[in-house]
Structure formats: structure tokens, C-alpha cells
Amino acid sequence: MLLISPDSVEEALDCAKAAEHLDIVDVKRPDEGSLGANFPWVIREIRDAVPADKPVSATVGDVPYKPGTVAQAALGAAVSGATYIKVGLYGCTTPEQAIDVMRGVVRAVKDHRPDAFVVASGYADAHRIGCVNPLALPDIARRSGSDAAMLDTAIKDGTRLFDHVPPDVCAEFVRLAHEAGLLAALAGSVKTGDLGTLTRIGTDIVGVRGAVCEGGDRKAGRIRPQLVAAFRAEMERHASEHTAAIAAAN
Ligand SMILES: O=C[C@H](O)COP(=O)(O)O
Numbered sequence: 001m002l003l004i005s006p007d008s009v010e011e012a013l014d015c016a017k018a019a020e021h022l023d024i025v026d027v028k029r030p031d032e033g034s035l036g037a038n039f040p041w042v043i044r045e046i047r048d049a050v051p052a053d054k055p056v057s058a059t060v061g062d063v064p065y066k067p068g069t070v071a072q073a074a075l076g077a078a079v080s081g082a083t084y085i086k087v088g089l090y091g092c093t094t095p096e097q098a099i100d101v102m103r104g105v106v107r108a109v110k111d112h113r114p115d116a117f118v119v120a121s122g123y124a125d126a127h128r129i130g131c132v133n134p135l136a137l138p139d140i141a142r143r144s145g146s147d148a149a150m151l152d153t154a155i156k157d158g159t160r161l162f163d164h165v166p167p168d169v170c171a172e173f174v175r176l177a178h179e180a181g182l183l184a185a186l187a188g189s190v191k192t193g194d195l196g197t198l199t200r201i202g203t204d205i206v207g208v209r210g211a212v213c214e215g216g217d218r219k220a221g222r223i224r225p226q227l228v229a230a231f232r233a234e235m236e237r238h239a240s241e242h243t244a245a246i247a248a249a250n
Helices: 009-017 040-049 067-079 095-112 134-144 167-179 192-200 225-249
Strands: 002-004 024-027 056-062 084-088 117-123 148-152 183-187 205-208
Touching (some): 009 024, 009 040, 024 040, 024 084, 040 056, 040 067, 056 067, 067 095, 084 095, 095 117, 095 134, 117 134, 134 148, 148 167, 148 205, 167 192, 192 225
Parallel strands (some): 002 024, 002 205, 024 056, 117 148, 148 183, 183 205
8 A cells, every 4th residue: 555645735635636546645744753743633624635535644743652642642633534543652762661652542542433543653763763673563563452563764864764674674574563463564765666675575555755745855845646646656566566476486
């Protein structure tokens, strides 16, 4: 699946123009961090702006180790219309802290909407910010009752997912997530050139912003529908090549 992250209602309208090429519209506010949270009214307006059959995701923020605060914020995102709730476990330094936070989120969100989908997100560059190790995420997600484990980059300085977590370790992340019965989502300045690897290792959700913004600039650039379409076409091409390679090997 392709998850695209607009930062405003205007950009979400551009995503809506490319709706047939994407699977999830992810509301965030990059000015507040890699998984910065946007305002509830923006989530609601974006929910209204994109086709009803496209799920809206919202990031709850690069959150501190404050389970009550984060649970309440997550409920706010769900009440505002998001059905995918993504939490960046920025301030959690141990798996136990991360599980505490995610358990609160899962309960708050699923009490309100049992079919909501909760994503526990860590950071590929965790070593730069001192939060939980990327490979701990699948177990954190499983033990908290989350539905997916995700990695993104915390510091958007041009370094990318594979700069911090090489492909073989990403493959292990995906394997652990699948073993736990979860979806595996990967992001972090992903470009079309990464799609072959991401497909081969079985990534379920690829999250992008910069690659579908004009000039590849996630802050100054704006999401362009034609870039979303081109990115999706590359995903499809890699998926068919991968399927054909598997069929040929059998
Ligand atoms: O959830 C996905 C992120 O928005 C990825 O953003 P990026 O591709 O600019 O790193």
C-alpha cells in the first residue's frame, strides 16, 4: 500500500486528484517534527476532502513518554475522522515505556472505534535521538495490541531509511512484524530507487512525502498528483516483476 502525507487541506485536495494511485492519506504537520501532529480540524477537513473509500491516517506526534497525554491525543485524532492512528515513540527509551504508551493508545482508540488501525512507529535513526531500537518495534506493537509496526526517520536532513537501517535489517523488521501478525510499514525519504528492495523484502505499507513533492522537497515543495501517479506506477512495476520472479523460480 502507498501512504502519502499531505500537511494541509490544499495538499490533501491534490492527493484527492491522485486518489486512484494511493491507498492511505496521512495527515501530519512536518513543522512539528517528522511525525508532527496536525490540528483536529485539519484532520476533519481532509477526511471530508478525500474520497470516502480512502482511509485517512493521522500522526499523533513525536510523542513523549506520557501515556495518558498520548492516549488522549490519539483519541482526538480518531474522533476527528482518522482511522489509522500513527504514534511516533520519540520519547520512549525502553520497550516497556513504548508498550505503556501504545497500550493506552490502543485502548483509547479502539474503545471509540474498534475497527481503527493503530500503528506503532519507531525511528530508523533511533541512535541519533536515543529512543527504542528499530528492531524492537514489532514486539512493542504486538504486545500493545497495535496493528502495524513502522519505521520512519526522525531527523529529516537528507539521510534516508537505508542509511540508518540497511536493507537486510529492514528485511528482518518486516519478518518480525509478519511473524507477530502485523503489517510492516517503512518510510524515511524513500525514493523510487528503493522500491525494488522494499518490494522484495515484503513491505506492506510504503510511506512517502518528499518523493512526491515538487523538487523532492518535503518542506518547501508541495505534493503533486503526477508525482504520486509516477511513484505508484513504479510500485506496480516492481510488484509485477517480483511476482514474475517468484513464479519463474517455482
Ligand atoms: O509517513 C511518511 C513520511 O511522511 C515520510 O516522509 P518523507 O518521505 O518525506 O521522509
